[in-house]
Amino acid sequence: MKLFSLPSADDWLHRIIQQERKMNHPVKGIDHVFLLVSDLDKASERYAELGFTISPRGLHSEAKGSANHTIMFPDDYFELLGLLRKTPGNAGRFEALERMGEGLHAIACRIDDAGEAAKALSDLGISTEGLGSFERPVPLPDGTEGVAAFSTVAFTSEKVPFGTVFMCQHRTRETVWLPELIEHPNSACGLNAILAVSKNPQQDAEAFANLWANSVVAKTPSGAQIQTGKASAVLELLTPKALKETYPWLDMSNLPKGAFSGLRINVQDLDKVKASLDAAQIAAHPTTQGLAVAPQDACGAIIEFVMK
Incomplete structure (x- = not known):
């Protein structure tokens, strides 16, 4: 006769804590990633040659001193991020590009609300930093210009073994997931x-x-x-x-x-x-x-x- 042992009280407690953590944890997956590149124009040309549909250039704020092109899919995407000029706000990225070289620097995670995510993660003992919001103009198919708006918050470096991992709240999904950007020549x-x-x-x-x-x-x-x-x-x-x-x-x-x-x-x-x-x-x-x-x-x- 085979005997089965019941979980100990410590095992039950661990399971309850893990289940509560999953229920309260606000991060639901990977939203997008970005490549930090040395030359944004050359990068966009190269990824077009690889068979991707490239979005028009998105210019960030003067403080950010950067711009990007996105490569969109139905559920996620990746972006090419370039630094146009040095500013106090992007000194860290310039330093990272020089020290680490161009390539896949960051993962952005799916969340519903950046502020609520930061609080929920703090309650779980997971530290974050850099809570903030920004916008960039978006050329629309009808020739007008819209706005793409985001709120982000990052995990602190001690929580991430390497690279950068942050969270991204899309406040205007309709201006990011444009239908004409989702179809790619390379399929x-x-x-x-x-x-x-x-x-x-x-x-x-x-x-x-x-x-x-x-x-x-x-x-x-x-x-x-x-x-x-x-x-x-x-x-x-x-x-x-x-x-x-x-x-x-x-x-x-x-x-x-x-x-x-x-x-x-x-x-x-x-x-x-x-x-x-x-x-x-x-x-x-x-x-x-x-x-x-x-x-x-x-x-x-x-x-x-x-x-x-």
């Missing part, structure tokens, strides 16, 4: 995974997992993976050896130091990806899942295209 349709190299993937994965309400950490042959929420890209951490084995053509010196390594993008047709790359004479490296572009050809990020 891209969403973020599949954010890739990163880690010498201690399990330890780093457990730390990253605290940043999302419904995160699940799984050990993998190459390191560790964090599921970040429903309809949300995973964060995949690979050891340096595993990253090199996965992408044997990779020159790791072309990746940003202390940030993220690249993106895995869902597509509907790999032949369309290959056609875009061939037309631009960009090397397409076969992988076990699809096709990839080296970081020196994609502004410091591995870009891998996989079938959805």
